[in-house]
Amino acid sequence: TKPSTFLVPGDKTSAGTLAIISLSRDNFLPLTLEKSTGAVDGYLEGATLNTRFGSYPHSTLLDVPWGSQVRASNVDTGSRGKKRRRDATDEDTPIASQDDDDDSTAANAPVKKAVTAPSGFIYVLRPTPELWTTSLPHRTQVVYTPDYSYILHRIRARPGTRIIEAGAGSGSFTHASVRAIYNGYPRDADDVKGKVFSFEFNESRYEKMQVEIGHHGLDDLVKLTHRDVYNDGFNVNGESPNATAVFLDLPAPWEALHHLSRRKLQKGGEEAEEDSSWVSPLDPKQSVHICTFSPCIEQVTRTVTELRTLGWVDVDMVEISNQKINISREKVGVNYPTEKGYNSSPADVLEAVTKLKSLADRNKETQRVQVLQTGAEGPDSEMDLDSTPNRENQPSNSNGAVDDMEKPWVQGRLVHRPESELKTHTSYLVFAILPCEWDEDAEAAAMAKWPCGN
Ligand code: SAM
Incomplete structure (x- = not known):
């Protein structure tokens, strides 16, 4: 017996098997892939997945490595007067438009030209429990x-x-x-x-x-x-x-x-x-x-x-x-003086440092420049996970900018925030x-x- 793709997915997608389509981060759609002919004379033929993120003939989803990103088709998904087109109007209810047998409007369906521009992309994921x-x-x-x-x-x-x-x-x-x-x-x-x-x-x-x-x-x-x-x-x-x-x-x-x-x-x-x-x-x-x-x-x-x-x-x-816990680096907050007072928004670090330096040059005697490590506290509780030392204490390079400025991946405090939505009791x-x-x-x-x- 051929093993289930749930258990032995193989490297690539194939016709007749289940794929899980990721439309966005938390929006997944199970889809059994079918053989389809793709575009013929500027029209999509056969099984097509229509979503608000664009249309995807199954032919573009077949024989691709699991996890592939697939761009929306740029040809019309309309029928040539034989099959009525269905569009998903809501992100949460995308329609896996397999061959639509309802041709009650077929006689009136206009012949459409290929006009649709690619409007998005999806990921084709292997099925897992x-x-x-x-x-x-x-x-x-x-x-x-x-x-x-x-x-x-x-x-x-x-x-x-x-x-x-x-x-x-x-x-x-x-x-x-x-x-x-x-x-x-x-x-x-x-x-x-x-x-x-x-x-x-x-x-x-x-x-x-x-x-x-x-x-x-x-x-x-x-x-x-x-x-x-x-x-x-x-x-x-x-x-x-x-x-x-x-x-x-x-x-x-x-x-x-x-x-x-x-x-x-x-x-x-x-x-x-x-x-x-x-x-x-x-x-x-x-x-x-x-x-x-x-x-x-x-x-x-x-x-x-x-x-x-x-x-x-x-x-x-x-x-x-x-409970899910999101862990991220928070952009460094910089307090720097402006004409209207201190700007404490966590702006781009390099931009902020440049402003800091020019202001400091102009007012060397009176301006005191503070570069603080702290960012704006959000409403959620946070914990400083790696206790990055205060930027004032860090070594400067020859330009006066601190070394970490060149390493965006270590900028900012490592913080964790519990997801605001706590899962309620299940059983x-x-x-x-x-x-x-x-x-x-x-x-x-x-x-x-x-x-x-x-
Ligand atoms: N564990 C399942 C899942 O993960 O999808 C959900 C189970 S659902 C909460 C409970 C199921 O038990 C229902 O489909 C119900 O029809 C079934 N059930 C209730 N009484 C039963 C019985 N006496 N014998 C067999 N199934 C029963």
Whole structure:
């Protein structure tokens, strides 16, 4: 099987694969690249991405190295009377204008001449779970990167791990977990180890996600099942996923936990009726790590109670409070005297020094020139990270200008500012471990490895 571009992107873009188009710093658009013929007789033919930053026939996005900057096309994206043109009018809703089948206006569509000037550029980025999370079509609330990176670490997701996930929702967590468990290609039938067993109760979400998983080439790594896991548990076609990691993003995780046991149990931990066909969805030979993801503390307490009742240990809860910190050099502020008083705006350093020198020359006796290192304090709290010494104390060169003037990259104090927008609460993460059952065989196997066993 051809590996997914999420996992093995190759060096360049190709037809039929997903690319993430960066329209601006925080504006990403997933786009499946199609073969297109590009410009014919001054018109763009075939699949074209129309944005307010210009039009991009897919032919200009194909076979280019991932990360390439692509300039807008300078030919008209209008049809030749066959296909109606769609323009994105809003930056946030660019239209990936694939062949538009709506030719209700085709008969009236004027034949357009090539007139459009290039108006911008975009970047073609390789798909990653992080970019997919920021650009995916939302069908539900999703798990974001700060949470899922910590969760995958805590549930010990690594190449070869078999993960149970419910509900699948919009597939944000699914894409992150599939990269974590991917253990390389080729994947022989005997070598299908790492896998995500994902469950979704809502039929339309299940169907949409099934299509996405196929488009993204992840079919053999994700087994998606349409299922109410509260009632029907986590086995697939009567077979155990043999999971060692579980992630539950459900409204009532405590309703599903009794299925994640080593013996058949009812909710609350009571033994269920004898059932010889029953198999545990968990790997019998390894401990299992679970995370449940719930926005409310009431959900947490119910989940924790059920986990303890069912024999899970090391139960704890974490809340991720993600904050971005921007670090930059602040332009040097220079206080220099003018006719109207002191100008303290952080102007260009060289310009300011030149003015300083000429003023100082004119008023040698009376003017006192101060060159201060401090810049204007912004409203945010700041910290001087490298304590650059006061410029007055720095050595001067033969022209009287300080040496750092020639090194713009070290000019200014290094400051950090937390992003003003603090991410609000997403969810509480409850973690726990279900130890593997210990019997005489396990003890014998462990002793056989003694003292170097693992
Ligand atoms: N983790 C997902 C993501 O990152 O995109 C989002 C999950 S969304 C918040 C919760 C999902 O659980 C919904 O799609 C819902 O339909 C599904 N769900 C709710 N109850 C369920 C059940 N009993 N069995 C399976 N899925 C269920």
